[in-house]
Amino acid sequence: MRVTSNLIYNQSALSMAKANERYLKVQEKIAQNTEIVRPSDDPNGAGQLLRYEADSKLMKQYKDNMTLATNSLKYESVALESMNTTLNSINVLMIQSQNGAYSQDDYDTMAEEIENFLHSMADLMNSQDSNGKYIFAGTNAGSPAFIKNVDGRYQYDGDEAQRNAQIGDNITIATNDSGKKIFEDTWTRNNFTAVTSAGSATLSSRVADQDAYDAFLKKNYSAVNPALNNFQLVTESPGAGQFEISDSSGVIATGNYQPGEPFTFNGMEFTLTGAAGSTVDFSFDVPTRDNVLNQVQSAIDALRNPSLSSGQREEAILDAFTSIKNTQANMSTASSSVGARLNTIDNRTDYGASKEIFNKEAQENIGGLNVYKATTELKLSESALEASQLLFQRLSSLSLFNSL
Known part of the structure; x- marks a missing residue:
């Protein structure tokens, strides 16, 4: 085989290029803190990493959904609790109004107090969550759930659906409840x-x-x-x-x-x-259904009407009592459902946290960088690169004519 200066030069340059490539590759691994920089480094491992990364992103989305769902459900829980307290206050005043010794002025005063609680109840039924969504408006959450018509009667203006959040691969959870079911479709007194x-x-x-x-x-x-x-x-x-x-x-x-x-x-x-x-x-x-606000308003009107007999006034009060009782039963059912959904979210949160840890450990086992090994490999590749560079410099200055 004939040895030429070009052959020696090319072989030396190729050796230096390979040494440089190994050095840069180790540097890249250290910089990215992973053993698998490119799929070609470990095709099977790279595929597994992609699956774990996709799963981690999905778990993060579920986690974000659970956070939003938790906030919305907690707002609903607080609203229901406040409304229950308000209805209890209305009940107390209406019980007092059944005392036949009161004058019309007394009835007017109690009617005003009940009306203040009624307005508070109406505001709570139009509660909004942290994102400004109306909790009890169903999926029509951009508008108030209840409106007051020109005739003074309250009417539900949302829909009967629920907003849902996906918190697992095959798990969705309702993040609110329709006010129609809780407040609007309340059975009145038979x-x-x-x-x-x-x-x-x-x-x-x-x-x-x-x-x-x-x-x-x-x-x-x-x-x-x-x-x-x-x-x-x-x-x-x-x-x-x-x-x-x-x-x-x-x-x-x-x-x-x-x-x-x-x-x-x-x-x-x-x-x-x-x-x-x-x-x-x-x-x-x-048998009919009506909004609890309308039934309470009718009782207020009866208290303010001096032409009604005590029996007629009592009938209006009893109608309101029944509506409040049935509404509170609906609210109790809704509160229990909210609590159950919050428990489900807590369980899924714990599961998600455990799975996130597992995914990180699995990714570390597959593509995690062994720092000690990588540092050693970097020093070796650096030494090899320096040696090949020195050899290249020496060979570049030589010629076969120097040996003649």
């Missing part, structure tokens, strides 16, 4: 209508035992066949002091009564004053 259709007796009727009446209505009310909701009470004549009650199937109850004295049937109280021989037609009122 009642009935009674009229005298025959006879001269004067009739007075009311629900005297709400629980008994509610149970009777629940068992017998028909939304499909309204005829089944009608009943008839007949006082016998001659033989004053006896009555019978019938429905579409026939007589369902009989009993004795004293004219002018109340008697009851499944929570319904009737008072007939006058001669026997009268017929009373009575029927279930259709």
